[in-house]
Amino acid sequence: MRDxxxxxxxxxxSQSSLKSANQHRVVRALQTSGELTQAEIARRTGLAPAxxxxxxxxxxxxxxxxxxxxxxxxxxxxxxxxxxxxxxxxGIDFGHRHLTVxxxxxxxxxxxxxxxxxxxxxxxEDGVVQAGALLDAALDRLGCDRKSVLAVGMGLPAPxxxxxxxxxxxxxxxxxxxxxxxxxxxxxxxxxVHVDNDANLGVLAEHMWGAGRGTTDLAYIKLSxxxxxxLVLDGRLYRGRGGTAGEIGHLTLxxxxxxxxxxxxxxxxxxxxxxxVIGLLAPSRGPDLSIADIVAMAEGGDAACIRVLADTGRHxxxxxxxxxxxxxxxxxxxxxxxxxxxxxxxxxMREVVGRYAVPSAVRSLDIRVAELGPRAQVLGAxxxxxxxxxxx
Amino acid sequence: MRDxxxxxxxxxxSQSSLKSANQHRVVRALQTSGELTQAEIARRTGLAPAxxxxxxxxxxxxxxxxxxxxxxxxxxxxxxxxxxxxxxxxGIDFGHRHLTVxxxxxxxxxxxxxxxxxxxxxxxEDGVVQAGALLDAALDRLGCDRKSVLAVGMGLPAPxxxxxxxxxxxxxxxxxxxxxxxxxxxxxxxxxVHVDNDANLGVLAEHMWGAGRGTTDLAYIKLSxxxxxxLVLDGRLYRGRGGTAGEIGHLTLxxxxxxxxxxxxxxxxxxxxxxxVIGLLAPSRGPDLSIADIVAMAEGGDAACIRVLADTGRHxxxxxxxxxxxxxxxxxxxxxxxxxxxxxxxxxMREVVGRYAVPSAVRSLDIRVAELGPRAQVLGAxxxxxxxxxxx
Numbered sequence: 001m002r003d004x005x006x007x008x009x010x011x012x013x014s015q016s017s018l019k020s021a022n023q024h025r026v027v028r029a030l031q032t033s034g035e036l037t038q039a040e041i042a043r044r045t046g047l048a049p050a051x052x053x054x055x056x057x058x059x060x061x062x063x064x065x066x067x068x069x070x071x072x073x074x075x076x077x078x079x080x081x082x083x084x085x086x087x088x089x090x091g092i093d094f095g096h097r098h099l100t101v102x103x104x105x106x107x108x109x110x111x112x113x114x115x116x117x118x119x120x121x122x123x124x125e126d127g128v129v130q131a132g133a134l135l136d137a138a139l140d141r142l143g144c145d146r147k148s149v150l151a152v153g154m155g156l157p158a159p160x161x162x163x164x165x166x167x168x169x170x171x172x173x174x175x176x177x178x179x180x181x182x183x184x185x186x187x188x189x190x191x192x193v194h195v196d197n198d199a200n201l202g203v204l205a206e207h208m209w210g211a212g213r214g215t216t217d218l219a220y221i222k223l224s225x226x227x228x229x230x231l232v233l234d235g236r237l238y239r240g241r242g243g244t245a246g247e248i249g250h251l252t253l254x255x256x257x258x259x260x261x262x263x264x265x266x267x268x269x270x271x272x273x274x275x276x277v278i279g280l281l282a283p284s285r286g287p288d289l290s291i292a293d294i295v296a297m298a299e300g301g302d303a304a305c306i307r308v309l310a311d312t313g314r315h316x317x318x319x320x321x322x323x324x325x326x327x328x329x330x331x332x333x334x335x336x337x338x339x340x341x342x343x344x345x346x347x348x349m350r351e352v353v354g355r356y357a358v359p360s361a362v363r364s365l366d367i368r369v370a371e372l373g374p375r376a377q378v379l380g381a382x383x384x385x386x387x388x389x390x391x392x
Numbered sequence: 393m394r395d396x397x398x399x400x401x402x403x404x405x406s407q408s409s410l411k412s413a414n415q416h417r418v419v420r421a422l423q424t425s426g427e428l429t430q431a432e433i434a435r436r437t438g439l440a441p442a443x444x445x446x447x448x449x450x451x452x453x454x455x456x457x458x459x460x461x462x463x464x465x466x467x468x469x470x471x472x473x474x475x476x477x478x479x480x481x482x483g484i485d486f487g488h489r490h491l492t493v494x495x496x497x498x499x500x501x502x503x504x505x506x507x508x509x510x511x512x513x514x515x516x517e518d519g520v521v522q523a524g525a526l527l528d529a530a531l532d533r534l535g536c537d538r539k540s541v542l543a544v545g546m547g548l549p550a551p552x553x554x555x556x557x558x559x560x561x562x563x564x565x566x567x568x569x570x571x572x573x574x575x576x577x578x579x580x581x582x583x584x585v586h587v588d589n590d591a592n593l594g595v596l597a598e599h600m601w602g603a604g605r606g607t608t609d610l611a612y613i614k615l616s617x618x619x620x621x622x623l624v625l626d627g628r629l630y631r632g633r634g635g636t637a638g639e640i641g642h643l644t645l646x647x648x649x650x651x652x653x654x655x656x657x658x659x660x661x662x663x664x665x666x667x668x669v670i671g672l673l674a675p676s677r678g679p680d681l682s683i684a685d686i687v688a689m690a691e692g693g694d695a696a697c698i699r700v701l702a703d704t705g706r707h708x709x710x711x712x713x714x715x716x717x718x719x720x721x722x723x724x725x726x727x728x729x730x731x732x733x734x735x736x737x738x739x740x741m742r743e744v745v746g747r748y749a750v751p752s753a754v755r756s757l758d759i760r761v762a763e764l765g766p767r768a769q770v771l772g773a774x775x776x777x778x779x780x781x782x783x784x
Contacts, residue, residue, distance in 0.1 A: 021413065162752075216633065217632060217633040229718070233630060234625075236626070239720075240719060241609040241720050241722035242722075243720070244717075244720045244750065244753045245718065245719055245753075247717040247718065247720075247750045247752075247753055248717065248718060251714050251717055251718075252710070252713070252714075262750050262751070263751065264747075264748065264750070318644070321644070322643050322714045325636075325642055326638060326639065326643075326714070326715055326718055327632060327637055327719070328631075328632025328633050328636045328637040328639075329632070329633060330633035355656070356644045356656065358636065358639045358642040358654050358656070360634060360636045361632070361634065361639055363634065
């Protein structure tokens with residue numbers, strides 16, 4: 001069972017507590033956007049302003065909607081939002097060596113965030129139990145319990161087999177290989193749990209809270225030891241038929257290049273993965289370098305570090321140009337640890353994107369650094385939860 | 393004025409004639425699919441089978457729905473469809489030297505198709521007047537008039553500036569350059585006219601009637617003198633932020649290759665455009681070759697023709713692998729005149745896609761030849777009309 005909905009009818013904010021189709025539309029619009037004025041609600045739902053006004057009054061009286069900082073809830077220019085009474089969404093992020101749980105309300109406000117260290121050797125079941133304990137601690141602090149949780153998003157640093165839902169191997173989380181992570185987490189937590197990969201969570205987080213806010217067609221490229229892209233197209237996460245859309249790390253840049261972990265040769269990832277970048281500088285700049293060290297040295301004027309970061313940006317630019325030609329996003333957000341390099345990487349990348357892409361696809365393209373840093377994962381998991389909690 | 397809706401309220405099948413929200417949903421489901429059983433309608437609309445059954449009875453009594461070949465309209469297993477009374481959609485295709493107009497009903501049945509020769513030097517206004525005359529002739533033959541037309545799709549063999557809606561230049565239709573084609577056609581025909589490019593029309597046509605039927609994530613690659621792709625993602629035409637998604641013809645395959653008309657070098661189009669393929673064989677196989685000649689010679693065993701078609705397929709395969717890595721469609725449909733080569737082109741293409749793409753993105757990928765041939769354009773224009781006639 002991937003999605004469990006037992007007990008849903010007793011929950012606050014559940015669909016059954018929404019009286020009419022119009023109420024449904026208003027709640028859905030607010031939940032999608034986090035906060036809207038009554039005029040915006042009318043525009044997005046197609047309802048008459050007077051209908052929206054009545055609906056907001058009803059929902060406010062029922063404690064389901066609030067006007068932040070306002071004592072004139074009838075004023076149409078004021079932004080309104082759903083209250084905590086409408087339920088909560090949870091994000092769970094299993095990182096390489098840590099576990100983070102965050103809780104948000106339907107107005108997209110993150111209310112609590114808890115983090116513990118975690119060994120990579122743990123069994124999946126134990127990880128889920130720890131996540132449950134962390135979640136309960138967070139809910140306790142908020143004066144809520146699990147009945148308030150509408151949906152849970154979860155991130156795992158491992159490939160997910162889309163056919164079976166199982167965690168693939170070889171993985172840096174050996175205790176999870178062959179496990180249907182969504183199923184065991186849904187069963188243990190008693191709520192629907194949705195699992196997705198780091199690039200998809202990154203694009204959801206940056207789209208909702210970060211550098212991708214306000215966009216309709218957004219690509220997020222994560223540059224770390226793994227390289228991947230997440231796509232929001234027409235305002236929705238796009239996964240592709242088998243769930244593998246956004247595999248920008250495996251575009252072939254050099255047919256006779258290094259053999260890649262995917263089995264191919266000369267993939268973007270073989271040229272720009274963090275350990276590859278570090279490996280280029282280790283012989284001359286010493287062992288045990290981190291990306292942060294390299295960026296700091298480059299900012300201090302080290303020519304080799306500047307050159308390697310620029311070359312990295314240029315390689316990413318070649319692949320990003322293909323992405324722009326094929327998908328034509330309005331914005332590219334660069335995340336992952338290499339995003340620390342900022343303009344040292346983005347400058348050369350922009351130049352190459354302009355060189356390789358068809359002009360009309362990049363004329364108004366905006367390339368910028370991600371804003372959420374290492375929080376992108378857990379916030380993306382929250383965003384996944386928020387999206388899956390949307391009334392149908 | 394891009395979309396004109398004057399007179400819409402008097403039209404058959406217009407939104408105002410749909411009584412309830414549920415009726416709306418049933419009509420929308422039928423119009424999207426062309427033909428559905430009552431069980432399928434219930435599944436797609438989320439309405440109870442009994443509600444659907446009543447709705448179908450009502451709509452049948454009103455002459456808006458029919459059960460083809462059936463005299464037991466109450467039977468739930470029988471497919472039902474919208475009647476001609478619900479209105480018509482029109483496709484207008486301005487080809488290089490011809491003008492085609494086709495008319496379909498809301499059940500996706502093409503009822504009439506008219507074609508005339510057309511000089512490339514005509515003025516846009518004259519072209520629109522000719523299209524109107526052809527349309528009236530087709531409607532006459534069907535016993536209908538322009539009041540039945542809900543929406544019109546139009547194809548032009550020219551670049552469209554997405555900011556302004558104007559036809560870009562240099563174009564093979566000089567009389568259209570700088571004209572807002574949708575606006576003048578909407579004004580003259582008195583109905584909303586939607587314009588799109590050949591690759592987008594191709595994917596819409598193949599998705600509705602051809603080799604892409606039943607797919608949710610489809611890519612159509614048109615291989616002719618121009619090379620482009622159209623994308624249907626999550627069941628909807630995807631255009632990208634500026635309308636230039638699918639520019640597969642301008643992926644860089646050779647950084648130091650031929651200069652392309654887009655201003656870049658070594659684009660896929662510089663390697664596989666029809667005239668390039670012909671140019672490779674002209675010195676040894678004679679001038680005035682057509683793609684059809686080359687395919688015929690290859691089928692007769694000519695080694696050079698076989699080799700050139702295979703190389704063409706291999707080049708397309710490199711670009712298609714990038715498309716699959718980034719977009720992960722379930723099917724690739726190859727259209728345009730080079731599709732005549734069939735397996736001579738697709739075999740080598742499949743091999744290269746498998747070599748360059750990440751395995752999970754192409755494991756269940758299906759690559760096949762388009763089914764609609766030169767009719768793809770006008771049928772795509774009809775499909776564009778059908779989609780834009782959908783009740784909101």
